[in-house]
Structure formats: structure tokens, C-alpha cells
Amino acid sequence: MDSWLKEKLNNLLQFEVTDEMIYYIIGIDSEEKLREHCETLLDLTNEKHCIFFNALKLKLFPSNHTKQMILTASQKSENDEVRTGAKKKTKYYNFYGKDGKLNDTVMLKGRVKCDCQASKHKLINNCLYCGRIVCEQEGSGNCLCCGNLVCTEEELKIINSQTKKGDQLKRSLMNTKGLESALAQRDKLLEYDKNSEKRTTVIDDESDYFKANSVWLSDEERKKLKTLEDKLREHKHESRLHKKYNLDFAGRKVTEDVEYPKEIEEQILRQVMDATSNDNFSYGGANPEMLNELPIFDENIAKNFPKLKKSKTGFDGVYNRVQDKEFQEMSDLKSCISMHQPWASLLVAGIKRHEGRSWFTSHRGRLWIASTAKPVNPDEVKELENFYRMHYHDENLNFPTQYPSGVLLGCVNVTECLPQEEYRKIYPDGESESPFVFICENPLELPIRFPIKGMHKIYKLDQNIHSAALKTLMKCQAKA
Secondary structure, rough: HHHHHHHHHHHHHHOOOOOHHHHHHHOOOOOOHHHHHHHHOOOOOOOOHHHHHHHHHHHHOHHHHHHHHHHHHHHHHHHHHHOOOOOOOOOOOOEOOOOOOOOOOOOOOOOOOOOOOOOOOOOEEEEEOOEEEOOOOOOOOEEOOOOOOOHHHHHHHHHHHOHHHHHHHHHOOOOOOHHHHHHHHHHHHHHHOOHHHHOOOOOOOHHHHHHHOOOOOOOOHHHHHHHHHHHHHHHHOHHHHHEEEEEEOOOOOEEEEEOOHHHEEEEEHHHHHHHHOOHHHOOOOOOOOOOOOOOOOOOOOOOOOOOOOOOOOOOOOOOOOOHHHHHHHHOOOOEEEEEEHHHHHHOOOOOEEEEEOOOOOOOOEEEEEEEEOOOOOOOHHHHHHHHHHHHHHOOOOOOOOOOOEEEEEEEEEEEEEEEHHHHHHHHHOOOOHHHHHHHEEEEEEEEEEEEEOOOOOEEOOHHHHHHHHHHHHHHHHHHO
């Protein structure tokens, strides 16, 4: 069983699976827990992964699937009877209960807030803190009013017995991680939607030349444009009380009687264009505060200019089409960068917080950190450890015990990429002296190191390695 499971997982996940993971899967005692674990580890929409999951269920829980096979056989016999022409028995549903009362109660799936006060559904219990009457529709668990535990008398006896079963029952009833994460995601999306207009505002400097309050216009032109704009606005947004409509009873049509036809609107727009044209500018279309001579347009100069060569430094080579910083921080674009040891491990451990480069990047958000294949130098490790002890004035810093090469170590969040001048203003005692500095926060270290072959600058991770790294991160956060 162990060898079969290890071989299948190695083929599906395409990386070496540890023995601890195998023992953990074999020790799962229910199908629900097995499905939850496999959903984080496998892609159940994939046909190969689904076949492996069904085979694993048959091997771990054979008794449950024998009952299911018996049920499917009975269903097959019923279908055969229908095909042969046997009459199907009609099912009747009783609208009245055993006590003779009308059975009009409806039970919804899950825990739903209900104000029947146990008049329609069965009583679970009263909340001892707020006094709310909890019915069967709301179910046992956190009170939907104050958040304290409400359960039946039988469940309360099991919880008070202080046994393993009681602890598991209390943990399942008081499980609020899903609710807290859902509320946090809701607040995040609401905040994102609230600030979307502010973040997506387009500042068009060119529109300043065509406004009435533009500095490029004289006082007379500004007043003329103002009157024309007011006239056009009154024409477009006039009150409905002054509008007239024509009722054609014969043709059954209702038409609006327009006082200002389109010709008048076009005439106003033409006057606006004439007022803002270069011929009517008192300063010849140039800045009135400019003291030098006006520029003269020369038509003989060639219009096709040679293309500029791309500089080797100053850009990471990756153009990010997503310019919204908040959206980049929410998403994981599988971006990765390779670093030499021991700098890579120190960055993932949170000791190194600023990473210097000779080129700029527009990347923001999660950035995976991989170590290069070059082995670590012990002298450099001692020198860097002494540097950070002096930098933070702390002799008890917890440095990494190992500095592996050629593996994926973890990830950080890149909040800014600052040039050296701006970096020195914000961080006068900063650790980096490079032309551009990445400001890194929230380091996360992987417990399992995945072998990886690095590339130049920022590159995309392999899909299989990325999905495996994400799943291990999710497991670590769930345990924490």
C-alpha cells in the first residue's frame, strides 16, 4: 500500500513525496477528511487525478463502497423493470404529520437565520448569553446573534465529558475560520470596489487646453467659452417642466417638440472650436508667460526618426499590463527571481528586507524566491551574519541553519521598487546601495524545498511546481 501510494503521487505531482505525507494519508479515518486533503493536493477536475482518488477510496474504505455497489445494483434492477414495461409504483407524500397537523415547515440547507422561535422547527436550545431561541434551522454551533456556543442537551453532555470525542465535537461546532476568512475577503472586495474610482482616475493633461479655465486662453476667450458652455449645458439639461410633446392619435406616436434643433447645437460647438483655434489665440498658441521667441514649424525636417536601442540595464524586460497595484497584490502571477546564497535564504527568513538590482521592475505583489545552483561560501555567511547583527543591533538573531542551492525557498511581497535617491530619503540607514531597491514584506518560507532551474531576471514558474508550492503554503497556514 505504501509503495503503491508513493509511486502514484510521484507520477501525478511530478516531485518526490515524503514518507510523512504517505503516513498521514493512510492514517485518515473518514472519506470526508480524505476528500478535503486530496482537494488541496490534487486537481479533481483532471481525469487521471480523479481515477487515482477513486482507487484510493476503495483501498482505504472498502466497506463503504460495498454498500454503494449494492445500492447501484438495486437501481439497475429498477431500470431494467422500467425497460421491460413493468409499471412503476406511484409515490405519495403526506402533507400532514403524525399528530394530524399540516406539515408546512421547510428546511433549508446549512445554517440559516430563522425567527420562528421554534414554532415551526424543533427547538435546539436557548442561548445562555443573549437569550435567543435557536431552532433546528439555525442548528447547533455559534449563536447567530452573539457568537457563543448553542447546542442540544445531548451534545452538551458529550462536550462536558472531557473526552476526545467531546473535544472534536466542540471544535467542529465552534469552527469559525471559514466565516472569518469569508468576512475578511468580503471587506477586502468592498474596500477594493469603494476605492476603484479613485485608483482608476485618468488624468488627461491634454484636456486642459480645451477647458474654459485653461491658462493658455486670454480673459476674453475664457469668458466667451464660459457663456457658450453654459448655453450648451442649459440646452442639454433643461428642466422637464418646459418640454413639449406632440401626440399623434392617428399614427399613435408621441414626439418631443425640440426648441433647439441639432443645427443650433452644431453652431454652438462650431463657435467653441473657433474660440479655441490657433487663429484666435492672442499669444499665437504658445504659453503667455514664455519670454522667449515663439517656435517656428519647419516642414523640411524628416519625420521618420531612428528607433532607440534598448538599454541593457534600467528595465527587467517584462512589461506588466496590469498597472493596478492593489490588484497585483491580491493575485499571484507565478513570478520568480533567482538569488545567490546566502542572500536568498536571509530574504525568505525576513532578516534581509531590501533587495538591490541594477534594473527597474513594475512587478508588485507576490514574488517567489529561488536559490541559484552556485554553492554557498561559508566566509560570506559569517560576514553577512555579522553585518545584520550590527545593522539591527541584536546579537540573538535567528539565522537559517541551512543554505540550500538550486531550490525554491519561499516567497515575499514586493511593495515598491525605489531608485537609490528616493530610497535614501525614505530609508537613510538602508542596507542596499544598488541603483534600484525592491522593498519586500511578509516573507513565507516553504517547509518542502522543490528543485528548480533558475533563469535571468524575473521569470514565470512552472505550473506543477507553482501549484505544489501553493498547496504546501496553504497547509502551513492552516496548521498555524
